[in-house]
Amino acid sequence: EPEVTQTPSHQVTQMGQEVILRCVPISNHLYFYWYRQILGQKVEFLVSFYNNEISEKSEIFDDQFSVERPDGSNFTLKIRSTKLEDSAMYFCASSVRTGLRSPLHFGNGTRLTVT
Amino acid sequence: AQKITQTQPGMFVQEKEAVTLDCTYDTSDQSYGLFWYKQPSSGEMIFLIYQGSYDEQNATEGRYSLNFQKARKSANLVISASQLGDSAMYFCAMRDDPNFGNEKLTFGTGTRLTIIP
Numbered sequence: 001e002p003e004v005t006q007t008p009s010h011q012v013t014q015m016g017q018e019v020i021l022r023c024v025p026i027s028n029h030l031y032f033y034w035y036r037q038i039l040g041q042k043v044e045f046l047v048s049f050y051n052n053e054i055s056e057k058s059e060i061f062d063d064q065f066s067v068e069r070p071d072g073s074n075f076t077l078k079i080r081s082t083k084l085e086d087s088a089m090y091f092c093a094s095s096v097r098t099g100l101r102s103p104l105h106f107g108n109g110t111r112l113t114v115t
Numbered sequence: 116a117q118k119i120t121q122t123q124p125g126m127f128v129q130e131k132e133a134v135t136l137d138c139t140y141d142t143s144d145q146s147y148g149l150f151w152y153k154q155p156s157s158g159e160m161i162f163l164i165y166q167g168s169y170d171e172q173n174a175t176e177g178r179y180s181l182n183f184q185k186a187r188k189s190a191n192l193v194i195s196a197s198q199l200g201d202s203a204m205y206f207c208a209m210r211d212d213p214n215f216g217n218e219k220l221t222f223g224t225g226t227r228l229t230i231i232p
Contacts, residue, residue: 031218043160043206043222056219091160098218100148100210101167106160 006107021077021110023092032075033093082114119223136192136226138207147211149190154204202230
């Protein structure tokens with residue numbers, strides 16, 4: 001069964017450094033998302049992306065964050081200058097279509113640790 | 116106000132018993148979708164089951180079923196004949212606001228289910 005692939009599985013970085021989290025969504029999916037989950041807490045929406053532009057973003061997704069689909073397969077989340085509070089599990093997700101019935105299919109996540 | 120409320124932070128259930136995980140939601144939209152996801156200790160998020168607000172039948176998917184009570188705004192997940200592999204965190208999520216482009220899922224805080232042999 002096709003799946004969403006995220007790399008790396010674990011990233012350790014120093015505060016102030018830039019990180020890029022990578023995702024390969026399911027190939028025929030058109031809608032892409034990033035979520036994050038701080039350890040032991042709820043899963044929080046960051047951003048949705050469709051047709052090469054952001055369709056919605058949360059208040060968490062400030063100027064330090066950006067997303068890009070540089071080619072036909074990858075979907076990336078960049079954090080320009082990481083803070084300690086950015087430490088979390090970051091999930092990429094995709095869905096084949098819009099609409100209430102379409103589930104999001106999640107990757108296995110990237111655990112980001114900022115030291 | 117919380118859009119999705121899961122009031123059980125943790126549950127312990129004997130193997131082979133059925134278990135109900137509670138979820139209530141809050142929305143003013145008539146059209147919405149409710150989802151359940153499983154998160155094992157390995158961390159991935161696995162889609163389990165979906166219920167649409169206009170679906171007349173309760174959703175079922177193998178051992179998973181959804182007890183949907185629209186008037187009460189509840190969408191409880193029922194797992195029949197629980198297995199050790201069901202031990203995981205379970206999240207209820209909702210997608211409302213069907214305007215194009217607003218497709219995000221809003222998650223509850225989750226219930227950690229532990230199956231006891």
